[in-house]
Amino acid sequence: DVKVTQSSRYLVKRTGEKVFLECVQDMDHENMFWYRQDPGLGLRLIYFSYDVKMKEKGDIPEGYSVSREKKERFSLILESASTNQTSMYLCASSLPSGGRNEQFFGPGTRLTVL
Amino acid sequence: AQSVAQPEDQVNVAEGNPLTVKCTYSVSGNPYLFWYVQYPNRGLQFLLKYITGDNLVKGSYGFEAEFNKSQTSFHLKKPSALVSDSALYFCAVKPPGWSNTGKLIFGQGTTLQVKP
Numbered sequence: 001d002v003k004v005t006q007s008s009r010y011l012v013k014r015t016g017e018k019v020f021l022e023c024v025q026d027m028d029h030e031n032m033f034w035y036r037q038d039p040g041l042g043l044r045l046i047y048f049s050y051d052v053k054m055k056e057k058g059d060i061p062e063g064y065s066v067s068r069e070k071k072e073r074f075s076l077i078l079e080s081a082s083t084n085q086t087s088m089y090l091c092a093s094s095l096p097s098g099g100r101n102e103q104f105f106g107p108g109t110r111l112t113v114l
Numbered sequence: 115a116q117s118v119a120q121p122e123d124q125v126n127v128a129e130g131n132p133l134t135v136k137c138t139y140s141v142s143g144n145p146y147l148f149w150y151v152q153y154p155n156r157g158l159q160f161l162l163k164y165i166t167g168d169n170l171v172k173g174s175y176g177f178e179a180e181f182n183k184s185q186t187s188f189h190l191k192k193p194s195a196l197v198s199d200s201a202l203y204f205c206a207v208k209p210p211g212w213s214n215t216g217k218l219i220f221g222q223g224t225t226l227q228v229k230p
Contacts, residue, residue, distance in 0.1 A: 004157070031216045040123070042204060043158075043220040058217075090157055094216045100165050101216060102148060105157035 003027070004106035006091050012112045019078040021109050023091030030096050032074035033103065034058075034066065037088040049074055050096070081113045116141045116209045120221035127195045127228055135190040135224045137205030146208040147188040148218065149179055153201045161203075164188060175199070195228045202226075 007022035025032065031050050035043040035058075045058030047066040055066050063085060067075045074093075078085055088110050092103040117140045127133045139145060146165050150158040162173025164181045172178045179190045188205060202225050206218040 033217075035220075040222060042222040045217065048217060092158075096216065100146060100163075102160040102163055103158075103216065103218065104160070105150075107155075107157045 004091055004093055004104050006089075006106040006109050008109050009107060010110050010112075012114065013078075013081050014114055015082060017078075017081045017113075019081050019111065019113075021076040021078075021089055021091075021111070023074045023076070023093075023106055024072050025074075025091075025093040025104070026072065027093070027104070028071065029093035029104075030071070031094045031103075032068065033092040033094075034064075034074065034076045035090045035092065036060070037090055037108070043090065046076065078111075081111075083113050085111065086113045087111060116207075116219060118205055118207050118219050118221040120203075120205055120224045122224050123222075124225045124227060127226070129197050129228050129230050130194050133192050133195040133199070133226065133228070135203050135205075135226060137188045137190065137221060139186050139188065139205075139207045141186075141207060141209040143210035144183070145210060147179075147181060148206040148208075149173065149177070149188075149190050150204045150206065151175075151201050152204065152223075158204060161190070195226075197228050197230055200226055200228045 004025045033048040034046045049055045049068040065077045090108045091106040094103045095101040148163045149161040152158045169181045205221040
């Protein structure tokens with residue numbers, strides 16, 4: 001079974017802090033994704049990566065950056081956390097093959113910025 | 115703009131009754147379509163997908179969905195609901211012509227409440 005793990009289930013940070021969210025997958029997937037989930041808005045893509053050191057902006061990249069130094073690990077960085085970044089953050093991974101493959105999700109990190 | 119809509123925020127159904135969770139999409143061409151489920155405090159789990167072929171696809175936990183090209187819909191169905199089906203359901207679409215990176219557009223989500 002594919003396993004996608006996220007470093008924390010719950011995180012509380014203060015405004016202005018630099019925040020790192022880590023995601024690791026164990027199935028050698030090329031694609032990895034970071035989403036944020038907010039009630040009534042569904043999942044919105046922040047960034048995705050299709051290979052090591054390769055990344056592309058999603059729909060809402062402002063205030064975020066990412067790092068993918070190894071194939072299995074994809075990190076989301078909040079450079080200076082703000083209260084409007086309080087949300088549930090979901091990481092996912094998938095094989096390529098033209099988008100036919102489903103994404104596998106981690107359990108999520110609920111981030112609260114005070 | 116390409117989009118996915120789940121017109122109902124919440125669907126309520128009695129246990130044992132059939133359930134339908136609606137999804138419509140607005141993309142050009144033939145998309146790939148997916149359904150995911152999220153149980154409380156969990157990540158999303160894949161339920162089923164339509165890529166090509168038979169319009170009726172079957173997935174996990176007894177769920178199925180029908181691709182209707184003329185109505186641009188991909189409604190999720192189950193003949194007999196269980197209380198344990200209560201969860202948040204997401205429809206997602208990969209528009210044709212997008213990159214091969216597997217990016218998806220997700221709907222807003224529909225909460226399914228199955229009452230005993």
